[in-house]
Amino acid sequence: MTSLPQERRVVTAIPGPKSQELQARRLAAVAAGVGSVLPVFTARASGGIIEDVDGNRLIDFGSGIAVTSVGASAEAVVRRATAQLTDFTHTCFMVTPYEGYVEVAEALAELTPGDHAKKSALFNSGAEAVENAVKIARAYTKRQAVVVFDHGYHGRTNLTMALTAKNMPYKHGFGPFAPEVYRVPVAYGYRWPTGPENAGPEAAAQAVDQISKQVGADNVAAIIIEPVLGEGGFIEPAKGFLPAIRKFAADNGIVFVADEIQSGFCRTGQWFACEDEGIVPDLITTAKGIAGGLPLAAVTGRAEIMDAAHAGGLGGTYGGNPVACAGALGSIETMKELDLNARAKHIEAVMKARLTAMAEKYAHNDRFSIGDIRGRGAMIAIELVKDRTTKEPHPEATAALAKACHQEGLVVLTCGTYGNVLRFLPPLVIGDDLLNEGLDIIEQAFTSV
Template sequence: MTTTLDTLIDVPQQRLLRTAVPGPRSRELHGRRASAVADGFGVVLPVFVERAAGAVIVDVDGNQLIDLASGIAVTSVGASHPRVAEAVAAQARAATHTCFMVTEYDGFVEVCEALTRLAPGSHAKKAALFTTGAEAVENAVKIARSATGRQAVVTLGHAYHGRTLLTMAMTAKNTPYKDGFGPFAPEVYRAPSPYAYRWPTGPENAATEAFEALTELVTKQLGAHNVAAIVVEPVQGEGGFIPMPAGYLASVAAFAKEHGILFVADEIQSGMGRTGAMFAVEHDGVVPDLMTVAKALAGGMPLSAVVGRAEIMDAVAPGGLGGTYAGNPVACAAALAAIGVIEDEDLVGRARHIESVARPRLESLRGPSSPVGDVRGRGAMLAMEIVRPGTREPEPLTTKAIAQACHAEGVLVLTCGTFDNVIRLLPPLVISDRLLTDALDVVERAVRSVA
């Protein structure tokens, strides 16, 4: 499949190591940050980036790293995609900012039109633009509460929804996201996640038993008439790339509809083609009442959105939604270009192809003496759960060692999971088969080296 990567001749799409990773210049710059940057910002790989294009990151030491992180699923169309970069430059020359709540511009409207066209369902839809994923989640809750007149919000175990006060309460994992930051926003409740690999009675029971636990929580403990929304990631991200098992989302959506509760799909990490559908809920034929979108929406520029049923979106009075930078015109221009690339280059299909190449390689690493306990995900959102061989005991140190071995060979991977024991792969959807194969060779060597 031909992609725009083939035209990025100024940054050859290949892995190249000129120094150790990180190199001397990166180590020098990393040393400088201690006196200026708050310690609360962690770092996965302390290399400083000089430029990035397609699926390759070039650091200040001249190393070319294969990017299997995509800025945490942001640069799905590739870093610095020419169409995105040109759209950003043109809009920046025209106007860098005017608050949409003060004076209007067509880019904001065009992004909302694109999202209402792409979102699942044939009903009338509207959208609202914001800046960050957490901001989209907070506004989805505001809209749901306004539309239903109810307060309670139900989320799942292993969920991640953001770092703001409300989204911290909605997020399951304590460290590093919540520890020491309380008290948290009230009226947030948690049902068990249908985490098939770790479900106590076996993966075949995860969907049914988790759904039963959710319905009991809502009907017996909270009172369904008090619940505004059930918020679910179709593929849980930071929690460990946990896909919702077949039938679970449809059951939850039907239950929510029966009780006048809004079903909210958090598609911030899984949306915009990442899983082999434009939005991950489409794999299960589910149409959410509201959906949050961010990350890959604008090809690297900060932009997020809530899109949903028109009558629900309009429940908030004028002035109740907004933000100074919400739907910034430069970010909107980037989003329109990124959406064009996703559609014109069939990056949804490309995500499915990436899975067809990568998943068998990852599955081949499993075995009785292997630390790879589970391989899961959808499309180009794939993960390996690392455990003590022969058990399901999480091995975070082994996970870290595998990631570090990949980094040393010039392949950027991320870790995640409630137990810090998941290697996640989020390659740009434009990555070539040749580059993907090279990266997978490195991942395979890293796993075998610590087995």
């Protein structure tokens, strides 16, 4: 499956001298606002390994932020994209269309929840997909207001910054933002004042009450939520919350949009995370894992809603690029052939068992503790706190742990509204040996930090 040895190898300091040289060039040529988690420059990547320009091989627990779920340069993705490259790279689907775009739309209709008639429109990025979902919902409902949730993340364009909850680094200094966006509570079980067992119904009741009183249900075009909140800290809304919000939307003619950009395509052990509680959204947005690393995004939904926008109202020069569509078909082929939903569930079982043992081992550490272990499939996180009783966030320990992992050749990411969550997004094709070695490094990091 891969020509790159699936073994961790650390031969220099991380970052090594060649990466440091490239970093100096980068600082001179690339805008400072474009950050990097780890200034290690990639030479090759495959399976669960990233090889840098210094010859270090790092275990990948990031997947390019949930993009390379089938592994970087997966065989079927490369094969199909290469074949497409030799035929043509671009015509613009809005000028002269091509079969690949149609095939991706057909696959999305088959894979997304619900047996109703569905249609899709393809774009370049997750933010574009969310923005177009809002356009479609407004065209369909003839309403303007959009409701989103605490801790949600939906992108970096002007509208999607307005939809996103977190100020730094996503919104700070970039306003004014798009109007008619309203934020309501989400069922964050670990931090719900009356306990996780009450979070679902109480948060849903609060959200519905706020929407009804402050916005008016008849003014709401769309309710948008990530079925597992990504940047906000891999928060699984407490049970009952999503079904209650879904019912409220249906009862009031509101388009319910599931933002599955980070959680979709087998990442949580199901094709889409909203399936966990049987949620059938009106529209679903996808990107990241859809195309094995090539830029592609989609809005898929009920045919009558998708058809509400006038001809020419949706599109974009590169949306549904033929090479990216070929990559998506290769990615979906790989997910089916390797049963990556089952693989994601296996990764969850391995990771949660190891992380639970770590949480108990370091429960009485006087500097920090694992307050919560959560997530589904290969979308797992730990929330770090100064004290388990007060649950005070500990972003400094989180950053220190991530740095310790990086120095040992393990790519991990942080997230969370309070900056205190370590998130793990290994490729779904990662071997058990690398998975466990990565977990060993995390445990060593706890000891050293």
